[in-house]
Amino acid sequence: MNTTFNTVSESIYTYACREDELSLCQMELRALFGAEAPASLFKTDIRIDVSRSPFIKERIDVLYHGDKLADIYEQVEQLDLAGATFKAIFVKTNDLAPADKVEYAERRMIEREIGMHIEGEADISHPDLLFGIVALGGRWYFGPYHKNTAVWLHHMKKPRSYSIALSTRVARAAVNIAVPRPEGIRAIDPCCGIGTVLVEALSMGIDMVGRDINHFIARGARENIAYFKLEGVVTRGDIADITETYDAAIIDLPYNLYSKITPEEQFSLLVHARRIAARVVVVSIEAVDEMIENAGFTIVDRCIAKKGLFSRHLLLCE
The missing domain is CATH 3.30.2130.30 (VC0802-like)
Structure with missing residues (x-):
């Protein structure tokens, strides 16, 4: 009523x-x-x-x-x-x-x-x-x-999972930091993995698309989105090939503990993130201030999200 x-x-x-x-x-x-x-x-x-x-x-x-x-x-x-x-x-x-x-x-x-x-x-x-x-x-x-209905708790049980993916709580907070006022905002997760960030964004009605260079992981993201009866677009491809621009982006930097990536490749991701989005939340397992600033960003806010002995840095960049 x-x-x-x-x-x-x-x-x-x-x-x-x-x-x-x-x-x-x-x-x-x-x-x-x-x-x-x-x-x-x-x-x-x-x-x-x-x-x-x-x-x-x-x-x-x-x-x-x-x-x-x-x-x-x-x-x-x-x-x-x-x-x-x-x-x-x-x-x-x-x-x-x-x-x-x-x-x-x-x-x-x-x-x-x-x-x-x-x-x-x-x-x-x-x-x-x-x-x-x-x-x-x-x-x-x-x-x-x-x-609060705590919907993110239901998102913990995905058909496709990834051991190093962000927790649903961290992912949801990251989306809110990147897109505090969703009206009229277009956002992207250009390294979306299995779609943890995308699921949280789409469940809040935020216009966010996803992309991943790995075909099988991108497919997993689509399955996770569909599992929760959400509608979202996930494409396969490199961030370097993105030609559109967005109001906001979230980029969880890959790191050598679980994937083969060089500092030069991390820097390239940040440079392209700067090119395609005006406001970016960077997630990293370590402080990468110099790399972020060299990519042309200004860090306007930051925090550390801890889970046991594992920490992730979240940096809001503009």
Whole structure:
């Protein structure tokens, strides 16, 4: 059921990551929101689909706010749900002081109290509408609630796999860093491998094409894309043969640990990436700053994504 609310222009997001993902998480949030994100939750006038990020947990679109819970209880009486059922959710991630921490029983009581003030039918199991209540900066905020569906977890089980491919979480974050605002953007993964990046991009509705020099790997990428019922173009060929230009690209540099490639060939890949795209996310197992700069790029942001003893550098280049 579609019910439209006249919200104010702000939303509150909560997020979480492991310690070894913090650098990547912060870089993705900087790309999506244009600023450093405070720990755990923040308020912004930028609105994105929460399921885009592997780190964002939920979003509350601010409808009402007040200094006290009583202010929220009073304001929700104005809601017109047009016959829809609803559920109120107390958001556990907040910045309340330890002394003001709200335990489980009190959270449920607050949810029930909100429900008592909303004119309509509550439905705990299958509500038409979800609302969230959250504390931030000494105030309470209430509004439509959106939870991340974690679609990238389903993408881990591909029919075609590759031992050194990016994880779906890193791939999804890399796409968001390369294409934070997808509208009107054309992107490419010119060394796409089995399509891990492509699957994440296409599942977010981003216009990205793929290419790989290896015929069998390119075919595997097509199979993976089709497996998830996505539509995307993967061609076979060398990056040097690309004549079109794109707004953004992601290039996961091959490396000698698993493939035969020389530094000169890596540099050539970067030179061609500079030629075909205005904004490029370079993924590498080591810092390649000098090579990137010699290819004509300026590094505008960076992070390290760690997994055990293995690290990957992500560099945003323009």
